[in-house]
Structure formats: structure tokens, C-alpha cells
Amino acid sequence: MNGASVIVIGGGATGLSAAWWLARDGVDVLVLDKGLVAWEASGRNGGGCSHHFSPLFAEEQRLWPLMDGLLGYPTEYTRSRVRIARSPEQWAQYQLGPTNAARQGFRTEVIDAKQIAELAPLAGPDCYAGHLCHWGGHANPHRTVQAYAWALQDLGGRVMQQTAVRGFERSGERVTAVETDAGTFGCDTLVIAAGPHTGALAQALGTAVPMVPARAEMIVTEPLPLMPETGVDGNGLYGRQTRRGNLAYGGGPHEWLAETGLDRMGLGAPSRAATPLMQNMAARLAQMFPLAAHARLIRSWAGIIENTPDGRPVIDRLPTCPNAIVATMSSIGFGLSPATGHVIRDLVQDGACSFADVSSFRLERFSRLEPDWREQQGWLAA
Amino acid sequence: MTFRDPYSVAGASLPLQETTTLLVVGAGPAGLAAAIAAANAGVKVVLVDENPVPAATMGDDVPHFFGGRMTGAVRNTGAMMEAFVASDPAIAEAFDAGVDLRLGTLCWGLYTNGPSVGWMPGPVAGLADGERSWLLGAERIVVATGRRDMGLAFDGWEQPGVMGMEAAVRLATRYGALASRRAVVLGTTAEAVHGAEQLAAAGVEILALVETGPAPLTPTGLPVIASATVRRAEGGVDGVSALVLDGPSGETRFECDTIILGLGTVPVIELLDSAHCRIAFDPARGGPVPVLDEAGDTSVPGIAAAGDCAGIWAEKTRDPAVAAAEGRRAALGSGAVDLPQSAYDICAYRLGWVRSATLGARTEPYVCQCEEVTAREILEVRPPRYLGAPPRPGDNSRDLVSLLGQAPSPDQVKRLTRAGMGLCQGRRCREQVAALTALGSGTTLDRVPLATHRAPVRPLPLRVAAPTGEDAGIAAHWDVWFGMKSQYQNFWSLPEHYTAAGRLAGKDGLG
Numbered sequence: 001m002n003g004a005s006v007i008v009i010g011g012g013a014t015g016l017s018a019a020w021w022l023a024r025d026g027v028d029v030l031v032l033d034k035g036l037v038a039w040e041a042s043g044r045n046g047g048g049c050s051h052h053f054s055p056l057f058a059e060e061q062r063l064w065p066l067m068d069g070l071l072g073y074p075t076e077y078t079r080s081r082v083r084i085a086r087s088p089e090q091w092a093q094y095q096l097g098p099t100n101a102a103r104q105g106f107r108t109e110v111i112d113a114k115q116i117a118e119l120a121p122l123a124g125p126d127c128y129a130g131h132l133c134h135w136g137g138h139a140n141p142h143r144t145v146q147a148y149a150w151a152l153q154d155l156g157g158r159v160m161q162q163t164a165v166r167g168f169e170r171s172g173e174r175v176t177a178v179e180t181d182a183g184t185f186g187c188d189t190l191v192i193a194a195g196p197h198t199g200a201l202a203q204a205l206g207t208a209v210p211m212v213p214a215r216a217e218m219i220v221t222e223p224l225p226l227m228p229e230t231g232v233d234g235n236g237l238y239g240r241q242t243r244r245g246n247l248a249y250g251g252g253p254h255e256w257l258a259e260t261g262l263d264r265m266g267l268g269a270p271s272r273a274a275t276p277l278m279q280n281m282a283a284r285l286a287q288m289f290p291l292a293a294h295a296r297l298i299r300s301w302a303g304i305i306e307n308t309p310d311g312r313p314v315i316d317r318l319p320t321c322p323n324a325i326v327a328t329m330s331s332i333g334f335g336l337s338p339a340t341g342h343v344i345r346d347l348v349q350d351g352a353c354s355f356a357d358v359s360s361f362r363l364e365r366f367s368r369l370e371p372d373w374r375e376q377q378g379w380l381a382a
Numbered sequence: 383m384t385f386r387d388p389y390s391v392a393g394a395s396l397p398l399q400e401t402t403t404l405l406v407v408g409a410g411p412a413g414l415a416a417a418i419a420a421a422n423a424g425v426k427v428v429l430v431d432e433n434p435v436p437a438a439t440m441g442d443d444v445p446h447f448f449g450g451r452m453t454g455a456v457r458n459t460g461a462m463m464e465a466f467v468a469s470d471p472a473i474a475e476a477f478d479a480g481v482d483l484r485l486g487t488l489c490w491g492l493y494t495n496g497p498s499v500g501w502m503p504g505p506v507a508g509l510a511d512g513e514r515s516w517l518l519g520a521e522r523i524v525v526a527t528g529r530r531d532m533g534l535a536f537d538g539w540e541q542p543g544v545m546g547m548e549a550a551v552r553l554a555t556r557y558g559a560l561a562s563r564r565a566v567v568l569g570t571t572a573e574a575v576h577g578a579e580q581l582a583a584a585g586v587e588i589l590a591l592v593e594t595g596p597a598p599l600t601p602t603g604l605p606v607i608a609s610a611t612v613r614r615a616e617g618g619v620d621g622v623s624a625l626v627l628d629g630p631s632g633e634t635r636f637e638c639d640t641i642i643l644g645l646g647t648v649p650v651i652e653l654l655d656s657a658h659c660r661i662a663f664d665p666a667r668g669g670p671v672p673v674l675d676e677a678g679d680t681s682v683p684g685i686a687a688a689g690d691c692a693g694i695w696a697e698k699t700r701d702p703a704v705a706a707a708e709g710r711r712a713a714l715g716s717g718a719v720d721l722p723q724s725a726y727d728i729c730a731y732r733l734g735w736v737r738s739a740t741l742g743a744r745t746e747p748y749v750c751q752c753e754e755v756t757a758r759e760i761l762e763v764r765p766p767r768y769l770g771a772p773p774r775p776g777d778n779s780r781d782l783v784s785l786l787g788q789a790p791s792p793d794q795v796k797r798l799t800r801a802g803m804g805l806c807q808g809r810r811c812r813e814q815v816a817a818l819t820a821l822g823s824g825t826t827l828d829r830v831p832l833a834t835h836r837a838p839v840r841p842l843p844l845r846v847a848a849p850t851g852e853d854a855g856i857a858a859h860w861d862v863w864f865g866m867k868s869q870y871q872n873f874w875s876l877p878e879h880y881t882a883a884g885r886l887a888g889k890d891g892l893g
Contacts, residue, residue, distance in 0.1 A: 036791060036794060043797065051868075053871060055873040072774065096870060129447070143765065143797070150785075161787040161789075168601050216863075236861065237862060238862050251863070253389060254389065255500055256390050257394070273658055274491075275391075275493055275499055276506065278508075279515060283847075294845065296805065296841035296842060297842045297847050298838070299807075300837055301836055304498065309885075310866070310880045331864065331869075332863075365880050366879075368881050369881060372882075373882035377387065378388075381392065381500075
């Protein structure tokens with residue numbers, strides 16, 4: 001068996017960051033992915049790095065400016081963000097982030113319509129008010145996740161694409177090997193970071209990790225001249241102006257999907273169809289940036305992401321399998337990924353996180369979860 | 383009553399502005415025949431066609447590779463419409479048969495329910511004109527979106543005057559608006575030869591057809607230069623002024639105003655692929671084409687395909703009746719698309735052209751003109767130049783397989799280099815990127831995964847793309863993400879245990 005000390009299932013932002021962090025420690029790591037690196041939600045999101053509500057926020061903010069240098073490949077990370085409110089109602093909604101960030105030592109300025117027009121000219125002269133966040137920012141998701149993979153390979157780590165996991169070998173409680181289409185690979189430690197498939201993989205090791213997959217959509221326009229501030233969002237949309245100049249934005253309703261079992265991984269994975277919601281997003285983007293209403297939309301797309309019942313991460317050892325760590329970021333994984341990898345590295349190597357209180361990621365918080373929680377929350381397929 | 387997450391599409395409706403029994407997309411021979419046959423059978427039919435497209439759109443090489451060789455006539459919208467209507471007697475026949483025919487109306491997306499979409503009311507088409515977009519529901523949709531040209535990068539190909547054969551034939555025969563007097567054609571496919579003959583009949587002087595191989599693929603009375611390599615296009619303020627070839631007997635120079643690409647004619651499957659119809663590479667049908675059943679239906683219920691978008695081969699190119707027959711059968715769900723005899727290996731043929739003209743170029747021309755990406759940058763998966771990342775030592779010694787894995791996908795190349803991500807939506811470079819992916823990973827063209835097509839399949843201004851109607855629930859519950867308050871609760875104030883009964887309800891806002 002051509003195994004590794006640590007096998008990571010999932011070549012997305014979380015799994016590859018974890019593998020890269022471990023490889024930096026000299027650990028022999030193998031990443032398995034059913035498809036291609038960054039192919040799923042990790043490569044399809046808005047690229048935001050502004051997660052003020054997370055215990056990993058400070059580490060996220062510390063690491064991002066360092067990532068190009070640490071990885072050796074460009075991520076397109078750009079610091080800061082402007083959030084614009086076009087109405088008093090939107091303004092009232094947008095107060096949580098600055099409050100949370102301030103408590104953790106990050107500064108936010110309130111800016112008026114004139115300042116917004118200077119920083120984000122496409123928004124025009126008549127915004128209600130905005131925030132200039134001296135934190136957060138954005139990166140290019142696909143480029144970043146590929147950078148994790150290349151940086152991992154540069155350190156001797158391995159990535160096997162098109163390799164779907166079919167099961168596990170166990171010895172007592174411990175997992176000893178991963179069975180795949182391409183053979184069986186032995187391991188000392190297993191990290192499951194497989195997005196919507198994480199629940200089925202954990203179940204195969206005896207632990208229920210509650211989650212439901214959903215589909216969400218985004219749009220992108222042709223390139224426009226770069227605004228002085230590219231990390232601009234608001235009006236019910238998230239996203240950014242890319243370094244190339246495209247407006248890439250998402251927001252609005254999601255679609256809950258039937259759960260995906262282990263037998264459906266690979267070929268049977270849900271397709272990533274978009275719907276006419278493209279139009280609803282386009283309308284809101286034109287409202288947010290009236291001076292870009294002429295800009296031509298050139299693509300829309302969708303991604304499949306999972307959510308836990310409270311929408312928050314689970315990063316924990318499986319109670320039924322002590323050498324397996326499960327990691328789901330519950331639909332908010334890309335921006336936090338530099339820090340998430342660090343957490344997983346700490347758990348594998350040291351048994352505990354060295355830099356943040358990650359007790360809110362524990363699986364045990366769902367021990368009183370009702371069996372019909374999905375129905376109670378209305379997370380039903382259309 | 384079942385509670386449904388109001389921030390999800392469960393329970394939301396999709397407002398349709400109109401409905402019909404049959405929608406046909408594309409008013410070429412197949413689409414017109416389909417619409418007329420259905421109307422004659424008493425079926426309510428809407429037939430849309432984006433032509434004539436606005437002059438500015440043509441200038442962006444959308445939807446065809448017009449290469450700037452339109453006469454001023456294309457700016458006269460009314461005259462273009464008249465010319466289009468007059469160009470095919472079947473258009474008048476369709477009106478007479480009661481087909482609801484809308485010209486200047488494009489279809490930018492097709493949607494149905496599938497493995498990850500459950501809220502469509504049935505097959506839905508996104509339509510638009512220059513002013514607005516709207517949704518049309520149809521019981522059945524026949525896609526007859528035709529063909530377009532494969533691009534080919536060589537030194538000087540970015541200039542006006544390098545264009546595709548389909549674009550040239552359209553301008554010349556539909557509109558009398560081709561600004562070309564002396565042309566050289568690259569390629570000797572049946573499409574190149576047939577097109578060159580039509581252009582010659584329209585008064586264009588065809589100086590030669592050029593072939594990289596030792597002999598022409600298709601017999602023709604026109605002059606052929608075989609065993610030739612395209613060296614460069616020379617030009618001036620008006621674009622192309624000459625084409626220089628390298629052949630067995632040294633350099634040959636043709637004084638010409640147009641270089642017409644006829645080495646690859648491609649089925650237009652954008653709508654079919656973005657609607658997740660199963661697509662397979664068929665070298666006898668022009669490359670990636672929809673997989674069709676005996677009724678002419680795709681793998682997606684309610685969507686059929688007919689005409690060139692379902693496959694292109696010599697007999698179909700020469701005789702529009704072949705496509706028309708397919709259209710009639712698809713409209714009535716009564717027959718399969720004909721299967722051609724493969725005349726030549728399009729995989730080797732197209733790779734040969736890319737190897738010779740693009741990899742053999744001396745000035746590293748852009749393969750992707752929109753995003754300015756060269757063949758070398760594609761093969762080495764270089765980040766775009768505007769990022770200013772310094773080349774890494776050893777990067778240029780890595781091949782596609784070592785960089786991206788055993789089966790590199792053009793989608794990876796696209797996302798990392800941006801080739802194919804521009805305003806022309808990859809129409810000029812898509813086949814070239816696939817060919818380079820094959821060459822760079824040592825595989826054959828038919829084994830290269832198809833780069834994904836996405837709606838809108840035409841560039842659509844945001845103000846035009848905005849919906850005509852919006853579900854009241856979607857409007858009331860529009861949230862930046864999932865509308866889960868607990869997701870954005872700050873981490874220092876979370877409860878010890880989470881239960882569905884105790885969940886925090888309501889909109890949170892990303893803050």
C-alpha cells in the first residue's frame with residue numbers, strides 16, 4: 001500500500017490548506033479528491049476574507065497578507081473592503097460586522113456618499129452611507145486553491161485527483177486505510193474535508209455529522225476599469241471586482257438538495273446547474289452600481305455547499321474513530337482556509353489548537369439536536 | 383402545512399412572461415423547418431433568432447468571428463432585417479404558417495429541473511432583445527443554433543481581416559455585407575471548400591485554399607497550396623494586407639485583404655451544454671455534440687436538437703435539406719439525426735493546424751484575444767500578466783500533467799490563465815485551448831474534457847438581464863447568504879448546545 005502518514009479527503013480550500021500546513025511540518029501527506037482540485041465550492045465562491053464572527057477571524061486577517069509569499073504563487077489577495085448601503089434599512093443591517101471587528105481590534109470607518117463615490121465610482125454619487133473596513137478583503141478562489149496544491153507538491157506532498165473514496169479499513173476504532181477507485185492507501189491519521197460529502201464519509205466511520213447540501217449561484221460581468229477599492233459589496237450581494245476588472249457577485253436564495261450518499265460520490269455527484277436567478281442578481285448589481293448598468297454579464301454559475309444545522313463549522317475528532325478529524329466549514333470555508341488549515345495542523349500534530357478558542361467547532365453541540373431538525377428548519381428540496 | 387425555509391427557492395415561483403407549446407431556437411434551415419412543420423400540425427410555435435445582430439455586437443466577434451470585415455451596411459438595422467428576411471424564402475413561409483417568429487431576439491439560457499434544480503415550472507428559456515429580457519415557458523424546445531468557426535492563432539491573426547468562414551458566408555450571402563475582395567482560405571475541409579465556392583460566386587476573389595497536409599481534404603476547382611505553413615499575416619491601418627506562407631519551395635506571399643479560417647466548423651452547443659444535456663465528442667460530427675435518442679431528443683427531457691448544432695458533416699454542409707429534414711423530425715419527435723460517414727480525422731487535423739500555425743509562430747500571438755493569453759502561457763499555466771507574478775524557476779520545464787494532473791481540463795486552464803474567460807465567451811479560442819490541452823498532455827483531442835458553457839450564452843447588459851418579474855417571496859427574503867442568524871452570531875456568544883427548536887430565526891445581514 002502506497003499510503004501516507006496523513007490522508008486528507010477533499011482537494012478544496014480546507015483540505016489542501018490543512019495538507020499544506022502539515023507538509024510544512026514535514027508530515028507525509030496525501031490528498032484524495034473525487035474530481036479536480038478547487039472544482040467544487042472552494043473554486044466557485046465570492047473570494048471574501050472577512051469573517052468577523054468566527055474565532056478564526058484574527059488568524060484569517062493575520063495570514064492573508066502573507067499567503068502569496070508563503071505559498072509561492074499569487075492568490076490575488078487584496079486587503080480592505082467597502083460595504084455600501086443604498087438605504088437606511090440596509091445601513092441598519094450592516095452594523096454587525098464593524099461591531100464584531102472592533103471588539104477584536106480591527107478598525108472600520110464610516111464613510112459618506114462622496115467618499116463612496118471616490119472609492120467605488122461605479123456606485124455613483126447617491127449612496128446612503130458605507131463602511132470602509134481596514135480588514136477583510138478578497139482573493140481569487142480558484143487561483144488560491146490551486147496555489148495550495150502546488151505549494152503542497154513543492155513540499156513533497158501528493159495530490160491524487162479523479163480518485164473517489166469508496167470506504168475505509170478499520171482496526172478496532174482506528175481507521176487504518178482508505179479504499180478508493182485507484183487502490184487502498186494506508187494512513188495513521190485521516191482528515192475528512194470533503195464538503196457536502198463529509199457527512200456520508202463520517203457516517204461510514206460511525207459518526208453522524210448533520211449537514212444538508214445546497215446550491216447557490218453567482219454572476220460575473222465583462223471587465224471594467226478597476227475601482228480604487230475593489231472589495232465592494234452591499235445591496236444584498238457579496239462579491240468583488242476581480243483584479244482583472246470583472247464584477248463577480250452572488251446573493252439571494254439557495255436551493256436545498258437531497259443528501260448525497262457515499263455511493264454517489266464521483267460520477268453521481270450533483271450537477272452544478274444555474275437557474276434564471278442570474279436575472280435577479282443582475283438587477284441588484286445594477287442597483288448597487290448604477291454606473292455599471294451597461295456592463296455585460298458573461299457568465300453565471302452555481303456551486304454546491306453544505307450547511308450544518310447552525311451554519312457553523314465542525315472541526316473535531318470523530319468520537320467513533322479517534323484518529324479521524326472531520327472538517328466542514330458550513331458554506332463559509334474559502335476565506336477562512338489559511339486559518340482552518342492551521343487549526344487542523346494543530347489538532348493532528350499537537351492535539352489542540354494553539355491560537356484560537358475553537359470550542360464552538362465541536363460536534364458535541366449537536367448532541368441534543370432533534371431527529372427531524374431538517375424538517376423543523378424547513379431545509380427542504382424544492 | 384410544511385414549513386419551508388423562506389430564504390430558499392422551495393415554494394418560490396418563477397414568473398414566466400409567456401408560454402408556448404414549442405419553442406424553436408434558431409431560424410436556419412433546421413429551425414425554420416421545425417417551426418413550419420409544427421405549425422402546420424397545429425402546434426403553437428415560437429421561433430426566435432438573434433439575427434440580425436447589432437453592428438456593435440458583430441464588432442466584438444459575437445456570435446461569429448466577423449473579424450471586422452463587415453461593410454457599413456450592418457449599421458442600418460432596418461436594411462439588415464429586410465436582407466435577413468429576404469435571404470431565405472422559408473422565413474416568409476414560416477410567417478404564413480402561423481409561426482410566431484421573432485427576429486432580433488436571442489435565447490441566452492435554457493433551464494429545466496434536474497439533479498440539483500427542482501423549482502423550474504418546466505422547460506424555460508431566457509430570451510432578450512436589445513431592451514429587456516424575459517422568460518418563456520415551453521412544453522418542448524428544439525435547439526437549432528447552427529455552427530460557428532474555430533479560431534486559429536498565428537502571427538498577425540489579431541488584425542481585422544482574419545475571420546471565420548461561417549461569418550464570411552453569412553455576411554456575403556445573407557446580407558451582401560462582406561468587406562472582402564481578395565481572400566485566402568485556411569483549410570480544405572468540406573466546409574472550407576463549400577464556403578469558398580459560395581464566396582467566389584458572391585464576387586470574392588479566392589486566391590488559394592491552404593493546407594498543412596500534403597493534399598486537400600476535399601476536391602475543389604479552386605487553387606490549393608498544400609504542405610504549407612502559415613507564417614504571418616501582414617497588415618496596416620485597414621487590417622490584413624498579405625498572407626505569407628512557408629512551403630517546400632520557400633516563402634509565398636499573397637496580397638489579400640482577408641484570411642478566412644475554414645479548418646474547423648463547430649456545432650453551437652452552448653445552450654445545450656449550459657442546460658446540462660449530455661454532450662459527447664464525435665469526430666464524425668464536428669466535435670462535441672449532444673447525445674440524441676431516436677426522437678432527436680437530448681438527455682434532458684423536453685429539449686431536442688437539430689441541424690448543425692447536432693453535428694456537422696460534408697453532405698449536411700452542401701445540402702440544407704439535410705438539416706431541414708432533421709428539424710422537421712425533431713419538431714414532431716419522430717426521428718433521429720442522420721449519421722454521417724466520417725470523411726477525415728478532425729482530431730488530428732485540428733491539432734495539426736494548431737501545432738503548425740500556433741506553436742510554430744515566431745512572435746507568440748495571443749490565442750485568447752480577449753484576455754491576451756499566449757499558447758506558452760496556456761501550456762505553462764502561467765498566471766495572467768497583470769498580476770505581475772515573477773516566473774518561478776523551473777516552471778517552464780513542467781508540463782500540463784505535472785501541473786494539473788493526469789487528465790487536465792480546459793476549465794482549469796481557463797480559470798488559472800483566463801484563456802476563454804473574456805467578452806467573446808471563448809468562441810474564438812475554445813477549440814484552440816482544447817487542442818493545446820491535448821498537445822500539452824500528450825492525449826488526443828477527443829479525450830480532452832469539454833470546457834463548461836454557461837448562461838448567458840451571449841453577453842447581456844445588466845440592465846437588460848434584470849428580470850421582468852420577481853417572486854414576492856424571493857424579493858422579501860433576499861439575503862446576502864443563507865439568511866441564518868446563527869451563522870453570523872459572534873463566536874463568543876454561542877449557546878452550549880444547538881437545537882432546531884431554539885434556533886435564532888430571521889435575517890441577519892452579513893454586516
